[in-house]
Amino acid sequence: MSPSIPPILRTKNYRAPSVFRPENLLREARRQKDVAEGLIPELCVLDPDGDIVRHLLRTGRARKSATWSCYHSELYEFVCGERRIGIVGCAVGAPYAVLVAEQMFACGCRLLLSITSSGRLAPIADPPCFVLVERALRDEGTSYHYRPPADFAEADARLIETVFPALVAAGPTVVRGATWTTDAPFRETEAVIETGRDLGLAAIEMECAALFALAEARGYPIVCLAHVTNTMAVSEGDFEKGEAGGADDALELIAAIAGSDTNGICDNPCT
Numbered sequence: 001m002s003p004s005i006p007p008i009l010r011t012k013n014y015r016a017p018s019v020f021r022p023e024n025l026l027r028e029a030r031r032q033k034d035v036a037e038g039l040i041p042e043l044c045v046l047d048p049d050g051d052i053v054r055h056l057l058r059t060g061r062a063r064k065s066a067t068w069s070c071y072h073s074e075l076y077e078f079v080c081g082e083r084r085i086g087i088v089g090c091a092v093g094a095p096y097a098v099l100v101a102e103q104m105f106a107c108g109c110r111l112l113l114s115i116t117s118s119g120r121l122a123p124i125a126d127p128p129c130f131v132l133v134e135r136a137l138r139d140e141g142t143s144y145h146y147r148p149p150a151d152f153a154e155a156d157a158r159l160i161e162t163v164f165p166a167l168v169a170a171g172p173t174v175v176r177g178a179t180w181t182t183d184a185p186f187r188e189t190e191a192v193i194e195t196g197r198d199l200g201l202a203a204i205e206m207e208c209a210a211l212f213a214l215a216e217a218r219g220y221p222i223v224c225l226a227h228v229t230n231t232m233a234v235s236e237g238d239f240e241k242g243e244a245g246g247a248d249d250a251l252e253l254i255a256a257i258a259g260s261d262t263n264g265i266c267d268n269p270c271t
Contacts, residue, residue: 038067039108053089055247094210136208143213153212177202181209
């Protein structure tokens with residue numbers, strides 16, 4: 001093979017099953033940590049910043065899951081309306097987000113929502129606001145282990161059409177758009193930012209492309225929201241997320257997802 005092809009794109013067989021499986025890792029973790037066998041909630045949330053989890057714990061609304069045996073994270077459960085919801089905080093970056101997401105689906109998750117903070121590229125609205133991500137530019141590494149090379153990873157169009165009206169009706173500002181997923185937030189140069197704007201990308205974040213690649217490869221229902229909170233801190237007073245560190249708005253959107261009719265899409269995720 002030509003040495004000009006980077007290692008991350010070599011020797012990939014995207015249809016081959018993995019030898020190392022999340023179910024097996026969880027089996028051993030359950031044994032070693034003496035965790036009871038059982039399912040986690042069908043609706044789960046990734047909270048890369050951890051603000052939602054901290055708010056739920058501070059207000060006494062969440063408790064640690066008794067059936068989550070993951071070596072690398074803690075899953076908490078809370079009730080929203082009539083639904084029990086699982087949430088993992090601080091799963092920041094594409095590799096960690098996918099590592100946790102794979103284990104969530106192996107443990108009973110049937111719909112995953114990621115709410116990640118992001119920097120604004122296009123003038124969509126004043127921060128803080130949310131982008132329901134329709135596709136994400138693949139400027140990270142994890143997605144290339146799940147799907148062949150392409151510029152973008154795409155969201156499930158059925159999920160977008162199903163949840164968008166409910167998200168808009170929830171109250172916080174939500175728009176649809178595309179994002180740029182990067183592994184290196186401190187390499188967001190002027191050229192990178194300008195390129196993103198030229199491509200019509202709304203925001204830059206760290207997880208969406210990899211989660212969409214996982215969703216497409218495995219048939220998992222995944223929704224990504226980019227919480228636009230900043231303009232890359234080029235001036236003071238940036239990174240304001242709203243009440244309770246943005247948790248109040250995020251919880252309104254989680255409630256909207258929980259109340260959406262996604263049954264036809266989430267009935268049979270691949271395992």
